[in-house]
Amino acid sequence: MDGTDVKEPLLAEARRLGFAAAGITSTRPFAEARRRALRAIDEGRMDGMPWYTRERVEESADLRRRYPWARSIIALAWPYRPASAPGASPHGNGDGSTVRGRMSSYACLDLDGRPVDYHTLLGARCDALVAWLRERHPDVRAKRFIDHGWAMDRAIAERAGIGFTGKHASLITREAGSYVMLAEILLSLRLPPDSPSKRGCGTCRACMPACPTGAIVAPGVIDARRCIAYLTIEHRGAIPLELRPLMGTWAFGCDLCQEACPINARLAPAPLEARSATTVSGPVPFPDLVECLGLTDAEFEQRFRGTAVWRAGRAGLARNCAVALGNSRDVTATPALERAHSSDPDAVVREAAGWALSVIG
Ligand code: SF4
Numbered sequence: 001m002d003g004t005d006v007k008e009p010l011l012a013e014a015r016r017l018g019f020a021a022a023g024i025t026s027t028r029p030f031a032e033a034r035r036r037a038l039r040a041i042d043e044g045r046m047d048g049m050p051w052y053t054r055e056r057v058e059e060s061a062d063l064r065r066r067y068p069w070a071r072s073i074i075a076l077a078w079p080y081r082p083a084s085a086p087g088a089s090p091h092g093n094g095d096g097s098t099v100r101g102r103m104s105s106y107a108c109l110d111l112d113g114r115p116v117d118y119h120t121l122l123g124a125r126c127d128a129l130v131a132w133l134r135e136r137h138p139d140v141r142a143k144r145f146i147d148h149g150w151a152m153d154r155a156i157a158e159r160a161g162i163g164f165t166g167k168h169a170s171l172i173t174r175e176a177g178s179y180v181m182l183a184e185i186l187l188s189l190r191l192p193p194d195s196p197s198k199r200g201c202g203t204c205r206a207c208m209p210a211c212p213t214g215a216i217v218a219p220g221v222i223d224a225r226r227c228i229a230y231l232t233i234e235h236r237g238a239i240p241l242e243l244r245p246l247m248g249t250w251a252f253g254c255d256l257c258q259e260a261c262p263i264n265a266r267l268a269p270a271p272l273e274a275r276s277a278t279t280v281s282g283p284v285p286f287p288d289l290v291e292c293l294g295l296t297d298a299e300f301e302q303r304f305r306g307t308a309v310w311r312a313g314r315a316g317l318a319r320n321c322a323v324a325l326g327n328s329r330d331v332t333a334t335p336a337l338e339r340a341h342s343s344d345p346d347a348v349v350r351e352a353a354g355w356a357l358s359v360i361g
C-alpha cells in the first residue's frame, strides 16, 4: 500500500489536532539507539526498572519483529505548558501559611479545565488521526505507542525530523522546545520518510550543571538512579539517603534541566497560569506539600486518578512530600511530619517523615 499522496495532508491533520510537530520515518531498525540502550543496561543505569530488559530493547529497536506488517512510523510531539514561574522560590507561598513544592508541569495537563493523564489525551488524538487516515485508506493497519517502552520514541522522533535530543536527553522541537510528549503510530501504509534533524545543542552545556543530583553523567546520558524524575515517580521504597538533600522540594518529577535550557526560554509554550496550592482538583505546579503528605488513599484517588501523578501512588507521593518538606526546612511542617512519622500506614513514609524531622531539627 502506498500513501505518497496522503502524507502531507496527514501531517497537516496531526497539527490541526493539536500536535506541535509530526514527521514520518521508516521501520528499519534503530541500531544506534539499540546500542545506547544496551549500554545503559550493562552499566546499571536502568537498575530499578526491571521491565527495561535486553529483550525489550531488541524488540523495540526493530519493531518489525513484533509488527511485520508495519511499513512507516508517524512521530508526533504534543506540546505542554511549563510551570508559571520557573526558578520561583522553592517553598512558601508568600504568606507563611503553606509550604509549596513542585510537580513536573507535564503532570498538570488539563483538557477543558479538567485534569487529564497525557496517555488519555494523546491516545484520543492518535485515534482521531488514524480515523482520519482510514477515511482515505480503509484497510490501513495501525498501532499507537504513548510513552511506551516497546518503541524508542526519541530515536523515532529524531529520524522523522521533528527534533533532536538535547544534552538533557529530552527531544527538542522547533515548535515547543523540549516541552513535548511523544507518541508514535505504526502504519501498514508506506509513506515517504522525512529527513532527520541536523540541529544540535552546539557548545551549550547549561542543563548539565543545573541538575542538582548530577544525573546527567555525559551529554545526553542520564543515570536514572540519580534522576529526581525517576526517584519520585518510578522508584519504590526508600529514597537513598545521600540523594535526599539534593532533591529540593520536588513532589513529583523534575523540570530543572528543561528550565535551564536557553532553547526552551525562546520556544516554550505560554506558561501555566497561576494556580492555588491545593491539589483538590488535581495536580498543580506548586502543590501544598503538607496537604499531599496527609492524603488518605481515598483522597489520593479522588484527586489523582486519571492523572500522571497516579503512577507514584499515595505512599510514593507522601514519601516524596516528606523528603521535600525536610529540604524546605520549614518548621511549620513539623506537626504534619510528626503525624506521618507516627501513624502513616506505610513504613517508607514513616521513615521519610522521621528523616525530614531530623533535618528540620
Ligand atoms: S529531570 Fe531533574 S534530576 Fe533528572 S536529569 Fe533533569 S535536572 Fe537532573
Ligand code: SF4
Binding pocket: 166, 167, 168, 169, 200, 201, 204, 205, 206, 207, 208, 260, 261, 262, 263
Ligand atoms: S541546556 Fe543547552 S546543552 Fe542542555 S539541552 Fe538545552 S541547548 Fe542543549
